[in-house]
Amino acid sequence: MDTSSKENIQLFCKSSVQTDGSSSLKTKYPCPEEKQPCCGELKVFLGALAFVYFAKALTEGYLKSTITQLERRFDIPSSLVGVIDGSFEIGNLLVITFVSYFGAKLHRPKIIGAGCLIMGVGTFLIAMPQFFMEQYRYESYSPFSNSTLSISPCLLETSSQLPVSVMEKPQSKISNECEIDASTSMWIYVFLGNLLRGIGETPIQPLGISYLDDFACEDNAAFYIGCVQTVAIIGPIFGFLLGSLCAKLYVDIGFMNLDHITITPKDPQWVGAWWLGYLIAGVISLLAAVPFWCLPKSLPRPCGREDTNSSSEEGKFITDYQTPCGKKVKIIEMAKDFLPSLKNLFGNPVYCLYLCASSVQLNSLFGMVTYKPKYIEQQYGQSTSKANFVIGLINIPAVALGIFSGGIVMKKFRISVCGAAKLYLGSSVFGYLLYLSLFALGCENSDVAGLTVSYQGNKFISYHERALFTDCNSRCKCSETKWEPMCGENGITYASACLAGCQTLTKNGQNIIFYNCTCVGIVPSKSGNSSGMVGRCPKDNGCSKMFLYFLVISVITSYTLSLGGIPGYILLLR
Known part of the structure; x- marks a missing residue:
């Protein structure tokens, strides 16, 4: 077939559709498929959207990995985090x-x-407190790390000596309290930055x-949507690995001489470079915004989707607000139909079922994902990294x-929209019940003198008997x-060496051993x-087995x- 014949068929198809909106002529005379160039605008949009999904998923995964770091750095409770x-x-x-x-x-x-730019600015704002706050101070028994010495952790009441901070300067008690208050209020920057991230992320998915x-x-x-979702899953992997690094x-790396640091990442007072990952994620978010400013508002519709019967509801929704001359109506006129x-939308039963399934899924997922790193640290004695x-x-x-399995199930069994809603709801409820089973896989509390056991080692201690001083x-x-x-x-953990009554210590570099502890x-x-x-006593051997069971059930x-992920997206689109 020559070029002129192809053009005649295409003109015939278009004129037929414009006349009566019917697809019968197109069925009789199908339009030839037009191959898009390898670097077409739609494929550029696909690549840019996939990169944006990667950027926002990486930042979200990194935020979850820094929960314990934020608590220690800003000295705030878990509820505020x-x-x-x-x-x-x-x-x-x-x-x-x-x-x-x-x-x-x-x-x-x-x-x-524009949303990507807002996300980038919000991500940078989260890291800003590091540049405004004083250097991190942790309690130490000596500012020296390269010498072997013996001092008394147990400070007698008659002694005027106090524990020295590794970065402490001679200041009055009042000024120290003011500094602490100023430092703890810096979490507001993190709150506002994450709020901006949420605003900027809004237009990406819909x-x-x-x-x-x-x-x-x-x-x-x-296939395109599947590619985007696949890239979005890769993002949290890099986010958590970046958090581990x-x-x-x-x-305070880059702000001080690290040779003076006397604690290790295993120490409970250790705070990692939580701010560094946010700078990296912010740059990625800003780079993701560039391609979208070069793309057009609309693209030529494929020949097979130019008729109104095959176009999506979103397409109809947009074209309803076009005048015959192609001019857009004013925003005020758009707003009139907002409430109707x-x-x-809320009168659609399938959509209401989707909302119920989403509520169950997010209720089980978000809380667990947010505190999962901290739960693993505290319950199973693992390090943050x-x-x-x-x-x-x-x-x-x-x-x-x-997600991949959900797509295969939808394609192989040709599940309808109603079936997709049921599959989505079923996976959400069953996953929620599995999450509840994790409560039975915890380890016993560590033996902490004055809290879970008495100083004499008795296991049974009432609430009124708990006291750190004896x-x-x-x-x-x-x-x-x-x-x-x-x-x-x-084998008992003490809240501090001082409360253990230790009289002397020997420190060589980062190795600290306490001696003559009266309570021990x-x-x-x-x-x-x-x-x-220094450090908590390790958990018993049974805890490592429980941690393995926890990982299996968690997987x-x-x-x-995630099996209901693709059915959920089908519901969201249809």
């Missing part, structure tokens, strides 16, 4: 309805690009996926496999708010020594929840 983490959803909820409604009728690529669904061939749309670096559209590494390399691939450390001037754990030779000597130890070392749960 939960509020900071939830600020992303707060920002998303503030604008999602308006962005998805009005943005669908405006220049979608540019709106996504406008980006609908753009692909509108202008891609019907056979390629599902930064957790090994000291928080919202009413019709190892917890992030395990999540990045074990749980995230299970999520990717679940006869063996009554003469020591100790703080009951500082958590500087020491493991005694008797109360309980007979295997070695017969009343000494101890199965991640797979189950």
Whole structure:
């Protein structure tokens, strides 16, 4: 067939569709498929959207990995960290309805690009407190690290000596308290930065996926969306691995001489370079915004989707607001149909079922993902770096496999929209029940003197009997708010060496051993020594087996929840 014949068939197809909107002529005379160039605008949009999904998923994964670091750096409770983490959803909820409604009728690529810029600015804002705060101070017994010495951790009441901070300067007590208050209020920057991230992320999913669904061939749309989701799963893997790397670096790296640091990443007071990953993620978010400013508002529709019967609801929704001359109506006229559209949406039973399934899934997923690194640290005695590494390399691939399996199930069994809703709800409920089973896989609490066991080693201790001070450390001037754990030779953890009544210590570099600990000597130890070392006592052997069971159930749960990912997206689009 020559070129002129092809042009005549295409003109005939277009004129037939424009006349009566019927697809009968197109069935009789199918239009030839036009191959898109390898670097077409739609494929550029696909690559840019996939990169944006990667950027936002990387930042989200990195934020989850820094939960414990933020608690220690800003000296804030876990409940406040939960509020900071939830600020992303707060920002998303503030604008999602308006962005998805009005943005669908405006220049979608540019709106996504603007959202990427806001995400980048918010990510940089999270890291800003590091440049405004004083250098991190942790309690130490000596500012020297390269000498061997013996001092008394148990400070007698008559002694004027106080524990020296590694970075402490001679200041009054009042000024120190002011500095502490100023430092702890810096978490507001993290809150606002994550709030901006939520606002900037808003247009990416509704406008980006609908753009692909509108202008891609019907056979390629599902494949393109699958590519985007696959890249989005890779993002958290890099986020947690980046968090594992930064957790090994000291928080003030680049600001001080690290030779003076006397603690290691295994120490409970260690804070990693939490801010470094946010700078990297912020640069990636800004780079992701560049391609969207060069893309057009709309693309030529594929010949097989030019008729109104095959176009998506989103496409109809957009074209309804075009005048015959191609001019857009004003935003005020768009706003008149906002409430009626919202009413019709909530009257859709399939959509309501989708909302119920999403509520169950997110309720089980978000809380666990947010505190999972900290839970692994506290419950199973793992380091921050190892917890992030395990999540990045074990749980995230299970999520990717679940999404891939969900797509295969949808294609092989030709599941309808109603079936997709049931599959999505079923996977969410079953995954939620699996998450509840993790409560039975915890380890026993560590033996902490004065908290879980008595100083005499008795296991049964009532709430009223819990006290960090007793006869063996009554003469020591100790703080009951500082958590500087020491493991005694008797296998009991003490809140600090001072509360253990240790009289001397020997330090050589980063190795610290405490001797003549009066409280340790109360309980007979295997070695017969009343000494101890920095850090918590390790969990028993049964805890390592429980940790293995926890990982297995966690992987199965991640797979189950993600199995409904593709059905959920089908519901979201249709």
